[in-house]
Amino acid sequence: MHARRGSRTTIDTDAFTRAGERLEGTLRPGDCSRLRELLADDRGELRWSLRGERRRRPEGGSDGLLELTLAGALQLPCVRCLEPVETAMDETRQYRLALTEAQAERDDLESEDVDVITGGQNFDVLALVEDEAIMALPLAPSHAACGLPVDLPDAGPAAEAAPEAPAERPNPFAVLERLKRGPQ
Numbered sequence: 001m002h003a004r005r006g007s008r009t010t011i012d013t014d015a016f017t018r019a020g021e022r023l024e025g026t027l028r029p030g031d032c033s034r035l036r037e038l039l040a041d042d043r044g045e046l047r048w049s050l051r052g053e054r055r056r057r058p059e060g061g062s063d064g065l066l067e068l069t070l071a072g073a074l075q076l077p078c079v080r081c082l083e084p085v086e087t088a089m090d091e092t093r094q095y096r097l098a099l100t101e102a103q104a105e106r107d108d109l110e111s112e113d114v115d116v117i118t119g120g121q122n123f124d125v126l127a128l129v130e131d132e133a134i135m136a137l138p139l140a141p142s143h144a145a146c147g148l149p150v151d152l153p154d155a156g157p158a159a160e161a162a163p164e165a166p167a168e169r170p171n172p173f174a175v176l177e178r179l180k181r182g183p184q
Contacts (some may be wrong), residue, residue: 005071009126011052013097013119017052017064023125024049029074032130039075040084046072048129062117065095067133085143091136 011023029035030042049069070091075084084100097119098104107116117128 010124011124012121013052013064013123014065014121016123017054017066017097017119020051020053022049022051025126025129027070027072027126027133032126032133035130035134038134040077040082041075043084044072044074044086046070046074046089046129046133050125051153065114066095066097066117068093068095068128068174070095070129070133070136074137076137077155079140081146082143083146084089085141086140087138088171089133089136091132093132 005014011021016023024029025048027035027046027048028042029039029044036042044103047070051067051069053065055065056062062099068091070089073088076087077083078085094114095117096107096114098107098116099119104118105114
């Protein structure tokens with residue numbers, strides 16, 4: 001994992017949002033232990049950027065906001081064949097900062113447009129990037145067409161005793177059409 005612009009991985013969220021700073025970098029899967037456990041291999045990368053801003057509230061004061069953007073591709077195991085499948089990621093998430101964990105939990109329940117997280121003087125940017133990358137992964141990645149063999153292994157005598165598949169049923173709409181036309 002590396003970050004450009006001073007290679008900072010922790011920020012003071014209050015100063016970051018007041019100055020409207022931006023931090024960006026590249027996340028490599030092998031550098032993130034929790035993310036790496038979910039991937040097929042270490043190929044791929046995610047480019048990320050974090051932008052801070054302050055937004056005035058109508059009732060007075062202002063809120064610190066962070067916007068995280070993730071873009072790139074990772075190799076996930078296909079749920080059908082378990083071979084690597086390249087999975088593109090293009091996510092943008094917004095967060096409003098709270099002073100305490102209790103406030104963040106309370107405000108997050110009330111907020112529908114942004115997630116509320118706890119800020120601070122030693123906010124770990126790369127932990128946020130890794131968390132969001134994990135949450136953005138698809139639940140069931142798969143190839144459009146897996147190269148699995150169609151032949152099923154012989155199940156022994158039980159397979160021979162299995163009943164034959166029922167004959168194909170007529171389309172109910174075709175039957176209705178014939179009934180509407182009457183005898184011919």
